Amino acid sequence: MAKDAIVSDKLASKFATEKDSPYTRWVRGEGLDIVSAHYVPSLNTVDLKPWGRRGGRAVFINHDASRTSNDCYVCEIPTGGNLAPQRQLFEEMILILSGRGSTAVWNDSGARVTFEWGPGAMFAIPLNVWHQHFNGSGQETVRYVAVTNAPPVINLYEDANFVFNTPYEFKNRFNGESDYFANKGEQKGLLLETNFVSDAVNLPLIAAKERGAGGGHIRFSMAKGSMNSHISQFPVGTYKKGHRHGPGAHVIMLSGEGYSLMWPEGEEPRRYDWQAGTMIVPPNMWFHQHFNTGQTPARYLAFKHEVVSVRNAQGVPKAWISMRIGGDQIDYADEQTAVRTMFADALSKNGLTPRMDGAYEAELADLPPKSAA
Secondary structure: OOOOOOOOHHHHHOOHHHHOOHHHHHHHHOOOOEEOOOEEOOOOOOOOEEEOOOOEEEEEEOOHHHOOOOEEEEEEEOOOOEOOOEOOOOOEEEEEEEOOEEEEEEOOOOOEEEEEEOOOOEEEEOOOOEEEEEEOOOOOOEEEEEEEOHHHHHHHHOOHHHHHHOOOOOOOOOOOOOOOOOOOOEEEOOEEEOOEEOOOOOOOOEEOHHHOOOOEEEEEEOOOOOEEEEEEEEOOOOEOOOEOOOOOOEEEEEEOEEEEEEEOOOOOOEEEEEEOOOEEOOOOOOEEEEEEOOOOOEEEEEEEEHHHOOEOOOOOEHHHOEHHHOOOEOOHHHOOHHHHHHHHHHHHOOOOOOOOHHHHHHHHOOOOOOOOO
């Protein structure tokens, strides 16, 4: 049975100095902690520390095994306050968890755009533009969660002054367009090209039966960045197909209640209960599967780096492709019996029953045959 490849302390000590990095040293230099976890029960209550340079409070969250691709942090802006301006040679996507305020974005040419946001808003910071976040309330704090690709950038240059103070304008990313953060976008298949979503919790989605359970899905390309994200939703009494992919996907529950199973190949699934505000970070190539046990549709947002999406020759993520033909998605027909038993038991505690018969039946129409092996 697989055991997540944990080795002896003697062998691990030989690589201890390589585990530390310019990125982790930078976080320590900011006076902040890194929560090394693949499960955070609530982003709304996770403990924060003062972030002197920015003027707020924050904590970084990223699993040891995914710390070279991207990271995540939660930040709080004090009542009636603001964060210090910053520019950076890495990309950033933001979800507002609570509070209302505004963000100003400007370049060295003098072009400046300001937009307002509230709970559920999602947007991206264009590469290397100046930006500043403001709390619009004198009575409540603002809390947001962000995912960036700072780790590889900081590890590459090992020079914070260069990363945060290089005066170069990527005009193809942002050139002062007045409508840059308008709540609009162009839909291309499942992909929405936009820079701002005013309400991720209620954004209309597109049918995506390939992921099972009759759910909806939408993918984002924001601020012409290399990072990506998606929202998925699934109905009451249903669950998504199990799948696996690369490291660094930060799955933030937007609505509903339920649980997820996560497991490395060869081990028994481990259960993690969630509600709105919970975050789950599947470790590299761990299978994971999401179950709705509540009274309303369940929706989540996954912020991630493109390294997560192992794709086939056609450009399709293997997490969308049946394991029967070499992909990384488990068909309902091939899941363990215990998966369905656990789900039925969890639903019964809320007075509900599974509504999966239609999904099981629909899968059969396109189900590849099992290989002889």
